[in-house]
Amino acid sequence: MRLGRMLVLAVALAAGQAGAQEYFGDMRPDAPELAARGPLKVGVRTLVAEHQDQLDILHANAEQPNPRYTRKLVLEVWYPAQLAAGQNEHTVYTDVLGSGPNDPKRPNTPFQFNGRAVRDAAPAAQGGYPLVIVSHGYPGSRLQMSYLTENLASKGYVVVAIDHLESTRADKAGFASTLLNRRLDDLFVLDTVAAWAKPGSGNVLAGLVDANNTALIGYSMGGYGALNTVGAGVSAAAAAYVPGGKLAINQQGNQQYEAARDARIKAVVAFAPWGGAHKVWDDAGLAGVRTPLLFISGDQDDVAGYQDGVKQLFQKTVHAERYLLTYAGGRHNSAPNPPSPAHWSNADDFSSYSEPVWDSRRINNINQHFVTAFLGIQLKQQRLQAYLDLPPLQADGTIKEDTGLWLGFPKRAALGLEWRHLPAQ
Template sequence: MRKTVIASVLALSMFTTIDMESAAASAPVPTLPAPTGGHAAGRSDIHLIDSSRPDPWATGMKVRELMVSVWYPARRAVGEPAPYVTPQESESIIRGVPQLKDVPPDTLAKTKTYARVDAPALRRKGGWPLVVLSPGMTLPRATMTSLAEEFASRGYLVAGIEHTYESVATTFPDGRTVTFEAGKGGQTPELGAKVARVRAADTTFVLDQLEKSKRWNRLIDETRIAMVGHSVGGQSAAHLLAAIQRIKAAVNLDGSYNPRTPAKPVEKPFMMIGNPRQEPNTGGEKSSWDLFWPHVTGDWRRWLTVTGAEHMSFIDYAVLQPQLGLPKYPIDGERSIKITRAYVTAFLDLHLKGRRQPLLDKPSIDYPEVRFW
């Protein structure tokens, strides 16, 4: 009898192990679109501490801690692929979506990326143009990886800023993971103004630290800096373009404006790309884009929308969500990422490298989804 019980326990244990292994084997392994430029890409993560100010979102925190990912052209693709997010960050993201309750919590941590951890950097006389990335509210900096890897492969150094407590989860090198605190009371003009101030301070601090760094300073051309943001990061890019002299050009990816007018007119090159709900409103109540646009007064400006796009169509979630079993958007995720890469890279090549870009002059037969306003 005792032998039978032991055998049954062993059998149950064996089958449970097999079931667990089978479930793990069948779990999705998300994959991002490969970058298309001519350079291999490296990535390094930096932990920065601003001791000059307390954290604006966490009571009792006397310093502001930030995580920054830096993507860059590499001499060769050596080393481990850079992790997309940490297991803790993956769990926070997945557990926040009820439809993903059956998806293993570490799934996003296994996402296939193409930049290699601390790969040897490719140096260039005068340095590479710098692109600062700012993600949306609750979204980790990782959600802009498809763009970051593309830009690095095309000859840009890219700094993705994690705005701590504005992301669903941020993991620091010592293993701590902090979660979302900003804006729990809902979106208000006061919150929007505070987010704009916080992101301005974060961005200024990161630019200062990169310029002071012996490692990064020699790789950056400080005279050629642009900012690209999604959602709240996009509206922040617009506000910071007028406020921070070092930023020469900016792109807003589907970010609504809050506040709805900049403190100063936006006179530098600026482009907005959004979903169809961001199209000009010719009747009725004006949208935040309608109200902001008259304050964009520079000689070079563009207002574009993408037919079939949704709010997440401009970042990695456009391709990752369907891979996890979530519904697809009207426009295919691979297609929307291709469009975003094409137009934003053209913008950067024009304004940071001085290369003429006919794609930005008028509608293209290659991208009929993109509408000019």
């Protein structure tokens, strides 16, 4: 037993040393073509947006059914930058381990990891870059998909990742807040960035970003929120999941909800979106989505569900053009960075980022490839459709004569993946 612990410690220490200069998102030798970083230099800044006079659902009760508060949302913003002489694309991000405050088994402990971006760099001289809003899981953080956010910024997007209040690893609180506020946070951040983008606003994003050309990327509860934002109104039964029926504000058929559809949102990438297996939506609610969708999931997802979860969402969003990328044998962690060396000290922290049978770095590269193609088509009208018009290669373990049939993949490198496409009805 002691020898086993020593071996685990040795592996963890080796990982720490190897990871000291690691940058998440760098290409493996077998990475697909579009995973490559773009030509632009990347800056990163931390901004704050405050959404005032919001329902404080976690403190609502019979005596005070409508308490109000300000939701302070910390935002990480990646953007095309112009670097001064001697500036190198390097920064250090600080996040936290754990699953919320006051958990003695998984205390909120800070950890750091490297990024390929320049903190507070000057923005690029030109503007008009499409906006991508990123929404994490429950709990999660704005930093947990930096491999993708940096990559997209290098390709000419302004990427804004939200720390959703009461839903991060640092401040996790009651689930009702996450159910209620994801759509409201997404739309508020879109409105806020649009205001910041106006010439003369005084914000660093003034003139840099085109908020009329926006995509949402959501992971798990972030995927739930993204779908809810673009027209998947929750069912009447699901409205009861939040005390006092307050989730009715996000309910299919509610006129206020229907009026809040935002034409500026042109695409959604939903990683392992939660809700399908939990009957959050009925068929009428899912039919309300008309925004192009890219779903990404593992077929062994035991959190969001696959056959009764993500695959059902893919099949029933019938009025949207949609794609489904499936990792055979993958569980729920199809979106985040690989585990940092700090995660090795706690099995639960490690498993909250890792995949049992997949190398997270390979997943990251594949995600970069397909998200680049999908958003390039939807937001930039780039001629990348051939990267999505793929034969439905089945992940049955059979090595075919030429698995390079998937455009952009090295020969024999698409094994373990499934691809599906359904047009809008």
